[in-house]
């Protein structure tokens with residue numbers, strides 16, 4: 370029997386993942402559920418899914434992969450519902466939510482039943498929502514954060530990455546707490562600031578309509594994300610409360626400093642404020658689809674025999690070299706070809722290369 374994927378939530382992200390998965394796993398059946406009947410029908414007629422269901426609870430017991438792609442608060446409730454159902458033991462459950470702590474806490478309850486929950490967050494998207502905006506290439510070259518818990522076997526993380534290899538994304542692992550702090554900084558706080566700017570401009574625009582027409586490129590760039598789904602962002606804020614409260618305090622403090630410099634007419638301080646920001650911004654590795662980091666990647670030819678991944682990881686672990694990411698980049702069904710290993714530093718990469726070569730593994734620095 371072919372493999373079965375159930376996607377709950379057929380919006381921008383659920384739809385885009387369905388298309389990416391289908392590209393690399395043509396024989397699997399993708400079954401879609403959404404509370405909104407129109408979303409289900411659109412997903413089917415746009416051939417984003419193979420089949421729709423009005424009752425996902427009937428479909429999940431035979432699924433190999435379950436993806437929860439709803440707003441965060443609904444994802445938490447759906448995980449509660451999944452807990453009451455009987456899922457296949459080898460089934461992987463994942464989500465795509467923009468926050469991870471509360472979701473992973475719920476997901477860990479599934480772990481107790483022998484089902485593997487691995488939190489996920491593709492770091493690409495859009496201010497648009499709905500299945501009509503979905504795109505099978507949305508995640509190409511973007512980071513895809515996964516947040517496995519210590520009890521998750523690495524083979525399951527690799528299986529999930531293998532399911533998602535058609536995204537063309539770069540997988541990285543973070544703890545749920547680190548995820549929420551880091552993503553809070555680069556995505557959630559900027560979202561609050563963008564929306565606040567729109568509010569403030571709107572107020573002035575009510576009195577002076579010309580203001581909105583004067584808004585130039587900078588305003589457009591900085592506020593585009595304020596057009597995103599309000600319910601999605603409400604859920605994100607409510608599920609990342611503590612880190613965001615802290616960052617808002619820092620923000621208020623920074624604005625107080627700007628006020629002070631201005632109030633004092635301190636041109637030197639104001640110049641430094643902008644010059645330092647420019648120097649930092651100019652160095653940021655920002656690409657078209659989110660942050661890009663320099664990767665210390667090593668490609669390893671691996672023969673097709675069971676246990677080869679644990680052999681490679683075991684060799685490196687015995688030398689205390691940490692791998693920050695593993696991806697199978699050439700695989701047909703269950704046959705492996707090449708592993709991409711990422712390391713924290715160039716030094717780790719070179720050491721790993723030497724040790725693996727000593728163990729007769731062929732390695733390359735480029736694919």
Ligand SMILES: NC(=O)C1=CN([C@@H]2O[C@H](COP(=O)(O)OP(=O)(O)OC[C@H]3O[C@@H](n4cnc5c(N)ncnc54)[C@H](O)[C@@H]3O)[C@@H](O)[C@H]2O)C=CC1
Pocket residue numbers: 377378379380381382383402403404405408438439440441443447465466467468490491492493494495496497498499500598601605
């Ligand atoms: N929009 C973006 O750029 C990104 C969003 N995310 C995360 O992905 C998730 C989905 O976001 P989008 O696809 O953009 O939203 P969307 O609004 O395009 O789609 C969400 C879909 O979930 C459905 N839904 C809501 N509650 C449901 C429930 N209880 N059961 C079944 N279906 C339900 C809605 O009807 C809707 O069709 C969110 O958790 C968001 O935080 C992650 C990365 C990027």
Ligand SMILES: O=C(O)C(=O)Cc1ccc(O)cc1
Pocket residue numbers: 466467491492493494495496556594
């Ligand atoms: O549209 C944009 O620029 C985004 O930043 C989209 C986005 C929204 C939410 C996420 O969790 C990740 C990415």
